[in-house]
Amino acid sequence: MTSTGTATEGHEAAALLERTRDAVGPHLRAAVETLPGAIRRVALYHFGWQDADGTPTAGPSGKAIRPALVLAAARALGGDAESAMRAAVAVELVHNFTLLHDDVIDEDTTRRHRPTAWALFGVPDAVIAGDALLALAQRLLAEDPHPAAMEAAARLSACVIELCAGQQADCALEEREPRDVTLDECLAMATAKTGALLGCACALGALYAGADGGTVRSMDGFGRESGLAFQFIDDLIGIWGDTGRTGKPVGADLAAHKKSLPVVAALTSGTPAAGELAALYGGPMNTPGEVGRAAEVIERAGGRDWAQECAADRMARAVHHLSRAVPDPATAEELLALAEFVTRRTH
Amino acid sequence: MTSTGTATEGHEAAALLERTRDAVGPHLRAAVETLPGAIRRVALYHFGWQDADGTPTAGPSGKAIRPALVLAAARALGGDAESAMRAAVAVELVHNFTLLHDDVIDEDTTRRHRPTAWALFGVPDAVIAGDALLALAQRLLAEDPHPAAMEAAARLSACVIELCAGQQADCALEEREPRDVTLDECLAMATAKTGALLGCACALGALYAGADGGTVRSMDGFGRESGLAFQFIDDLIGIWGDTGRTGKPVGADLAAHKKSLPVVAALTSGTPAAGELAALYGGPMNTPGEVGRAAEVIERAGGRDWAQECAADRMARAVHHLSRAVPDPATAEELLALAEFVTRRTH
Numbered sequence: 001m002t003s004t005g006t007a008t009e010g011h012e013a014a015a016l017l018e019r020t021r022d023a024v025g026p027h028l029r030a031a032v033e034t035l036p037g038a039i040r041r042v043a044l045y046h047f048g049w050q051d052a053d054g055t056p057t058a059g060p061s062g063k064a065i066r067p068a069l070v071l072a073a074a075r076a077l078g079g080d081a082e083s084a085m086r087a088a089v090a091v092e093l094v095h096n097f098t099l100l101h102d103d104v105i106d107e108d109t110t111r112r113h114r115p116t117a118w119a120l121f122g123v124p125d126a127v128i129a130g131d132a133l134l135a136l137a138q139r140l141l142a143e144d145p146h147p148a149a150m151e152a153a154a155r156l157s158a159c160v161i162e163l164c165a166g167q168q169a170d171c172a173l174e175e176r177e178p179r180d181v182t183l184d185e186c187l188a189m190a191t192a193k194t195g196a197l198l199g200c201a202c203a204l205g206a207l208y209a210g211a212d213g214g215t216v217r218s219m220d221g222f223g224r225e226s227g228l229a230f231q232f233i234d235d236l237i238g239i240w241g242d243t244g245r246t247g248k249p250v251g252a253d254l255a256a257h258k259k260s261l262p263v264v265a266a267l268t269s270g271t272p273a274a275g276e277l278a279a280l281y282g283g284p285m286n287t288p289g290e291v292g293r294a295a296e297v298i299e300r301a302g303g304r305d306w307a308q309e310c311a312a313d314r315m316a317r318a319v320h321h322l323s324r325a326v327p328d329p330a331t332a333e334e335l336l337a338l339a340e341f342v343t344r345r346t347h
Numbered sequence: 348m349t350s351t352g353t354a355t356e357g358h359e360a361a362a363l364l365e366r367t368r369d370a371v372g373p374h375l376r377a378a379v380e381t382l383p384g385a386i387r388r389v390a391l392y393h394f395g396w397q398d399a400d401g402t403p404t405a406g407p408s409g410k411a412i413r414p415a416l417v418l419a420a421a422r423a424l425g426g427d428a429e430s431a432m433r434a435a436v437a438v439e440l441v442h443n444f445t446l447l448h449d450d451v452i453d454e455d456t457t458r459r460h461r462p463t464a465w466a467l468f469g470v471p472d473a474v475i476a477g478d479a480l481l482a483l484a485q486r487l488l489a490e491d492p493h494p495a496a497m498e499a500a501a502r503l504s505a506c507v508i509e510l511c512a513g514q515q516a517d518c519a520l521e522e523r524e525p526r527d528v529t530l531d532e533c534l535a536m537a538t539a540k541t542g543a544l545l546g547c548a549c550a551l552g553a554l555y556a557g558a559d560g561g562t563v564r565s566m567d568g569f570g571r572e573s574g575l576a577f578q579f580i581d582d583l584i585g586i587w588g589d590t591g592r593t594g595k596p597v598g599a600d601l602a603a604h605k606k607s608l609p610v611v612a613a614l615t616s617g618t619p620a621a622g623e624l625a626a627l628y629g630g631p632m633n634t635p636g637e638v639g640r641a642a643e644v645i646e647r648a649g650g651r652d653w654a655q656e657c658a659a660d661r662m663a664r665a666v667h668h669l670s671r672a673v674p675d676p677a678t679a680e681e682l683l684a685l686a687e688f689v690t691r692r693t694h
Binding site: 035036038039097101104105123124125127128129130131132134135136138139141142143149150151153154157158160161162164165167168169171172 | 485516
């Protein structure tokens with residue numbers, strides 16, 4: 001992976017994210033506080049500002065990557081980050097709309113070490129709270145007097161449709177036989193589900209800085225490719241683990257029979273190991289032995305090396321996009337630090 | 348109920364709705380066709396353009412009341428209805444977003460004599476298709492060069508949040524004991540769930556006609572009060588029926604223990620019949636005898652007369668709002684005809 005001397009350790013990005021949380025948090029909360037009572041309660045719980053009974057808690061445990069990208073992109077292109085605040089909040093609201101609905105759809109019961117909103121308040125309240133966050137995001141942009149707001153709203157709406165397509169594809173792929181899933185389908189799904197919103201965040205920052213169309217597209221490409229790099233890394237962690245840093249146990253995705261990118265790469269590798277893996281995916285993988293064997297087979301089929309190369313390749317593409325949008329490396333530093341922070345977890 | 352010589356029979360409104368469907372339909376369909384494949388399939392089914400297997404069908408069976416209100420409001424205020432087309436389509440998309448999600452939330456399996464989308468495609472696909480229709484509505488407005496588009500987008504987003512609050516309140520009221528529900532709560536719920544979008548449709552038409560703030564508010568009031576009048580009529584039909592016209596069987600809402608407005612009015616009437624009704628609502632009402640007895644008790648408690656008076660009162664308020672926005676009765680005729688069409692079903 002490409003790395004810069006200043007950003008590799010992630011200290012700069014961590015500090016930037018903390019500053020972003022401090023700056024965006026009050027605006028985000030003020031927006032959520034405008035929601036009608038019963039919906040507000042679910043939203044305040046989901047974001048981590050309240051317990052289920054309304055007791056105040058420590059506050060959002062999300063990393064605020066997306067708002068940080070909006071503000072950093074605006075700054076990198078000579079814009080005033082403060083004036084892009086509504087766009088930063090809108091992107092974070094959209095991200096949380098997807099989390100609320102995805103948890104319902106995937107029947108996930110835990111997020112950030114707490115029960116998911118639907119598990120606590122029921123499916124109706126979680127679906128409705130998600131809907132309201134999406135509408136609130138759009139409302140913020142539609143009421144924003146900034147000259148870029150309307151184009152940003154159009155771009156964000158198009159991105160939401162892409163996120164929907166990604167989530168739909170994810171569900172559809174999970175239903176299918178592992179050996180019938182192609183790598184192209186998995187990549188398209190990851191692009192829509194993970195890349196689109198990171199790309200949109202960067203594009204919105206560029207729009208709010210008054211950038212031209214080509215620069216906006218390059219910024220979108222930077223965020224999108226960074227998101228894909230992240231997805232490869234996340235899929236590697238889901239198999240070979242990185243428990244010290246993420247808390248995600250080794251083999252978690254394998255035990256869940258997840259069709260992650262390294263798995264599908266291995267299954268479609270045409271190697272003898274592909275058949276072995278298909279057989280393993282046809283049965284339960286509950287014991288450490290079974291999971292370990294699957295991980296070993298995926299590695300033998302080339303899935304691990306391939307995913308690591310893809311992560312590096314996507315990161316290189318991201319940097320290339322960024323260098324077109326922001327030729328001066330010093331000015332691009334914040335964005336590069338964020339991209340490396342997102343993807344550095346196994347490095 | 349207030350009536351005008353020209354509109355009472357509903358012929359004018361029926362013709363206007365047919366013209367609206369002809370005019371809006373192609374734009375609505377073109378918008379839906381831009382959705383990604385798997386989501387488009389669910390949306391085309393939901394609107395009635397396709398069967399589950401993709402076979403073309405007769406097309407939308409919805410009445411297109413909301414787009415008709417947008418276009419009629421624009422025309423009544425001297426605007427060009429054609430230029431308000433995107434707003435009309437956006438409002439219809441938002442309406443259908445609520446139908447898709449409400450059917451999931453309420454676990455309703457039938458809509459317009461066909462299986463609901465979630466019953467056919469599953470909860471994930473129906474939730475995602477609803478999300479996508481909402482995002483598509485916002486995208487249409489955000490990409491609309493009309494000078495009113497941004498204010499319309501803000502108003503529509505605020506309306507969606509109100510719709511969410513109405514649906515949330517509806518769920519919450521259904522969970523509670525019938526005698527603990529107040530009439531104010533029911534009215535607030537009906538205002539948010541039914542009145543808000545009809546009001547928003549009229550307000551968007553006014554915005555696209557370049558109307559001032561006061562006129563836009565009056566138009567919102569007209570649509571909103573018409574919506575409430577409709578809700579009272581619909582609740583009356585849900586108890587005493589109007590099978591010839593609507594196909595809704597007598598007592599359907601009672602068998603479902605629905606806390607409709609006449610029921611809550613009766614329960615909170617302070618009459619001896621209120622206690623009788625509470626007792627009936629505490630048990631099953633499956634036989635025609637039980638349902639008939641409940642209907643008789645609600646009538647004795649004053650619930651039927653009250654609801655009829657409220658419907659007439661709301662319609663009078665609607666007409667009052669309309670006369671402020673559009674003083675010339677001839678110019679207001681289309682809108683009046685639509686409002687009377689919506690509420691005329693038992694008259």
